[in-house]
Amino acid sequence: MADSFDYAIEVVNLVKSYDGVRNAVDDVSFQIRPGEIYGLLGKNGAGKSTTIKTLTTLVPPTSGTATILGMDLRKKSSQIRKIIGVVQQEEAFDFATVERNFRIYGMLWEVPSDKVESRSEELMELFNLKEIRKRRAFELSGGQKKRLQVAREFIHDMQVLFLDEPTAGMDPIMRRSVLDFVMEKAKDGLTVLFTTQILEEADYVCDRIGIMDLGRKVAEGTSSQLKERFGSLKKLVLTTTERIPEESIPRVKEMLAAVPSVTQHEVSEREITVIGKNMGKTVYSILSSLSLLSIEIDQVNLDAPSLDDVFLEVVKK
């Protein structure tokens, strides 16, 4: 292991191509400080999982460099694998009961058996697996399998954790408790690289976020930095007093499309949602145009953009 390092994970100009034609990861660079939770956001096929697979030594990079706790990915892959934990996006479990999965995994990671016992009890409790401890993993539902997969990873100590869409299939309560658990671990110094498509999750758990699209990192920052950077965007939600007549909807859409500062709009029977820049100024002209169309507005909400809005804006660009 390297004696000192500034970043727990440092990725410089990483490229991964499976076929030599298209880059699944295209010139991506980012740094993650020790104890930081870094989120990679992106649509399906954006390159998040390939980035994780490369950093966890499962696939070799085509070019570029990456270090984990100061150790070069190409030169010290065996050492790296000893200090990382990985929850893959795909299901992965042994053909055994829930509790046996914990024991086997603990044994594989050379965790002393008394520690395995106490930790597995603790994790089964926390991840709500106690009632199904005697059930075979392959008999579990998708969400239960995911819970087992995530919980099992915490049976061993690690310094860096890679979580590839770890909450997929989980109910909101379990999702929140998993995220809280990860945040607790990060407070104790665990560095986490986290991918998700659920943007509120990233907003909630990540210290910093990188947005990927078509293999490239297209934006990076804290959640508030990203919102600020794309902060001229505002979301205007207008609730109508009465149902908008069906024949008026295309006219409303047409009117909104003609407003230069509007980047997105959506019109339903009772609600008009508009995302755009300088909405504070635009709102009056939109309201008067709606009034000309005999549409009365009951409520006006002008919100700061959510991470969803930022994400959509960044990916659209």
Add this chain to the structure above:
Amino acid sequence: MFRLTIRNVLVNTDPGTMFFMLGIPAFYLLVLGTMFQGLIPAFTINGVKTSYTTFLAPGIVGMQAFTAGNIGGGMLWADRRWGMFEQLLVGPFRRADYLLGIMLVAVFFSLAGSGIMMILAVFLDGAFNITIIGGLILVSMLVIGSIFFTSLFLIISVLVRTMNAYQTITFLLFFLLDFASTAFYPITPETPAALRLLSNFNPLSYIVNVVRDCMLYGVTYSTWASAGIITLLTAVFFYLSLVLYNNVHTGL
């Protein structure tokens, strides 16, 4: 590597696998053997008068190499199917550790299974006259045989993608190799030529012949020849499985 071997033992000690590994061969030996003994009179091979259960016992012992190889090699398929192959490769193991873990578990199951079958056979027929050299060859053959069959099933695990195809192939091989070998029947000039040919091309026949010689008839030139053929075949199949295994892509 040893931790992976223990893991492979632990995940394969479920009732289903145990039945496949020990229950079926024990059934062959105790039920089929005893039942057929009423139909088949004792016969003489290599000057040794042999009852059917005595003849069958080394066949069942030799079959353990095939069963263990099936379990060992099949682990790669199961681990790829259930995601554990990649999970283990991002853990504190090298790719070679995984392969060795599979080979070792097959050897372990082969030796343990054949040990149990031998105890059952002794219970049925009394002690076998095994010399030190015979014992050493017997153990070596079981080890080499299990590596051979593990390699064969590794090759299938790499090449076959769907669960149906994998199960059909293993099922076919199970019947073809077990029942078209010398495990259950002696191959004599009266055996139909097609079956004799099939048996002669069946690697399990050679393993069983070596085991039978070591347990019953003594080590002869033909024992060494059979052992040599299997060792050579094992080298070839192991090499092929190694090449294919190294080309198994992860992270796709």
